[in-house]
Amino acid sequence: MNSRLINWFKFSSPATYYPLAGRLVPLFSVIALVLIGVGLYMSFFIAPTDYKQGEGYRIIFVHVPAAWMSMFIYVVMAVWSGLGLVFNTRLSAMMAKALAPTGAMFAFLALWTGAFWGKPMWGAWWVWDARLTSELILLFLYIGFIALQGAIDDPRRADRAGAILALVGVVNIPIIYFSVKWWNTLHQGASVSITKGSSMGQVMLWTMLIMTLGFWAYSIAVSLARVRSIILERERDTTWVSELPEVRG
Amino acid sequence: MKARHKRLGFLLVGLAGLGLAAWLVLNALENNLSYFFSPSEVAEHKAPEGHVFRLGGLVESGSLQRGQEMTVRFVVTDNAHKINVEYTGILPDLFSEGQGVIAQGRLNENGIFVADEVLAKHDENYMPPEVADALEKSHQAGTPGTTNL
Numbered sequence: 001m002n003s004r005l006i007n008w009f010k011f012s013s014p015a016t017y018y019p020l021a022g023r024l025v026p027l028f029s030v031i032a033l034v035l036i037g038v039g040l041y042m043s044f045f046i047a048p049t050d051y052k053q054g055e056g057y058r059i060i061f062v063h064v065p066a067a068w069m070s071m072f073i074y075v076v077m078a079v080w081s082g083l084g085l086v087f088n089t090r091l092s093a094m095m096a097k098a099l100a101p102t103g104a105m106f107a108f109l110a111l112w113t114g115a116f117w118g119k120p121m122w123g124a125w126w127v128w129d130a131r132l133t134s135e136l137i138l139l140f141l142y143i144g145f146i147a148l149q150g151a152i153d154d155p156r157r158a159d160r161a162g163a164i165l166a167l168v169g170v171v172n173i174p175i176i177y178f179s180v181k182w183w184n185t186l187h188q189g190a191s192v193s194i195t196k197g198s199s200m201g202q203v204m205l206w207t208m209l210i211m212t213l214g215f216w217a218y219s220i221a222v223s224l225a226r227v228r229s230i231i232l233e234r235e236r237d238t239t240w241v242s243e244l245p246e247v248r249g
Numbered sequence: 250m251k252a253r254h255k256r257l258g259f260l261l262v263g264l265a266g267l268g269l270a271a272w273l274v275l276n277a278l279e280n281n282l283s284y285f286f287s288p289s290e291v292a293e294h295k296a297p298e299g300h301v302f303r304l305g306g307l308v309e310s311g312s313l314q315r316g317q318e319m320t321v322r323f324v325v326t327d328n329a330h331k332i333n334v335e336y337t338g339i340l341p342d343l344f345s346e347g348q349g350v351i352a353q354g355r356l357n358e359n360g361i362f363v364a365d366e367v368l369a370k371h372d373e374n375y376m377p378p379e380v381a382d383a384l385e386k387s388h389q390a391g392t393p394g395t396t397n398l
Contacts, residue, residue: 051381052343053371060375086257122368123341129284167264171271182275184283184305186351191373200375 012089014231015240021224028221035214042207050204059117060204064191065212067110069219070138071173073103077145078170081163091227093159094234096166097149098227102219104142111135122186130179131187134172141169155234285351288330298356304332305351305370313346325350325362336364343369 011017043061050057077099084092114132115125126132145165152158180189192198198205235241242248275282285305286296296302304325312324320337323346334352344350349370354363376384 048377048379050375051378053375057375082260086253086260088253121341121343121371123344124366124368127284127368130282167260168267170264171267175271175275182282183279184285184287186284186368186370188371189373191375199373201377201380203377204375 012087012091014091014094014235015238017091018228018231018244021228025221025225025228028217028224032214032217032221035210035217039207039211039214042203042210047204047207048201053121056117056120059113061207061211063110063113063117064208065215066106066113067135068212069215070103070107070110070135071176073099073106073219074138074141074166075170075173077103078166081166084159085163085167090234091231093155093163094227094230095223096162097159098223098230099219100142100146100149101226102222104139104146106215106219107135107139107142111139124186127186129185129187130183131176131185134176134179137172138169138176141165141172145169287327288325288332289327291332291356292330301353301355303351303353304334304362304364305349306332308344308346308348308350310346325352332362333360334362334364336367338365338367340367341369343371 011020039061043058047058047061049055077096080092080096080099083089084096111132114135118127119125145162148165149158149162152161179185180187190196191200192205192208200208232241232247285303288304288306290296291298291304296304306325306327309324309326309331312322314322316322318337319339320335321340322333322335325332325334334354336352336354344367349372351368351370352362352364353366353368357363
């Protein structure tokens with residue numbers, strides 16, 4: 001193998017990944033704090049009022065990034081699950097397990113903020129249209145994944161069952177994303193897309209993107225911190241864990 | 250062929266099969282997944298006329314009439330067909346002429362849609378009022394963005 005390339009397989013071992021994650025957690029925590037702080041300030045004080053919705057539209061700065069993250073984290077979780085099934089690496093399943101609670105939180109946040117927006121704008125907290133229903137199914141998939149993994153005592157079997165659930169559920173992601181295109185829904189179409197660009201004011205768009213990057217950094221920090229405790233828990237009988245200064249001390 | 254290649258193969262075939270199954274199911278369910286019917290679909294008798302259904306479209310400009318008590322009448326259009334709607338109750342904040350709307354109710358014998366719930370549909374445009382004014386001036390034809398419901 002070319003010596004200039006990073007040997008990625010080195011980091012598939014929990015013993016090398018654990019200290020790497022430990023170094024990355026504070027870095028991403030700081031990035032998340034700064035970006036979400038700036039993003040929230042812009043959301044409340046800098047972004048202009050909407051021409052039709054007035055001030056109530058500002059919930060979009062949490063709602064849309066949360067909805068994006070809920071879908072993206074699920075895809076990442078499914079990729080880790082697939083890697084775990086194919087390569088039989090212990091760490092992959094631990095990463096999938098570490099991501100699930102954060103994804104569930106974002107799915108819940110998207111539904112919750114959406115309800116708060118829907119009542120004044122649409123006139124209803126909740127409707128059973130394709131977008132809302134498929135996002136609710138995503139929340140149930142996250143909860144189901146967490147429950148299934150928790151219900152099986154043997155970690156290897158728990159990982160495999162969870163991985164299959166995560167992979168089966170991945171068909172829901174394009175359904176959520178394209179639901180507003182494929183069917184008549186009460187939920188509006190995408191304001192920002194790769195193919196069509198954006199139909200938002202410039203400052204509004206930037207505020208939303210900064211919030212999105214902040215949510216990314218938060219997700220990375222939280223899931224790495226969580227995977228560290230999962231590693232410690234599962235590898236507690238190994239020598240490398242018993243030699244860690246924080247374990248010995 | 251190593252064991253992990255075999256597992257990767259299983260995985261890919263499984264995902265492809267799953268995707269195909271999902272596609273078939275969604276195709277079969279096509280109309281049932283739509284939240285509302287457009288006036289054109291009602292005109293083509295695709296909507297369940299004897300039952301409660303949802304009608305979606307734009308509130309035609311100049312068609313809103315406020316009647317006795319809290320009854321309002323307006324016309325829902327998709328720029329091809331029109332349907333008269335009658336509703337008694339409080340309208341949502343975003344309800345206005347030229348704006349998207351979804352009404353739930355049934356057609357009466359005179360062809361008037363009697364709604365018992367009216368929801369406003371917002372479009373994907375978000376902009377400051379100054380930009381909206383500028384757009385309005387540049388093409389007086391209509392409110393920006395309301396055509397792509």
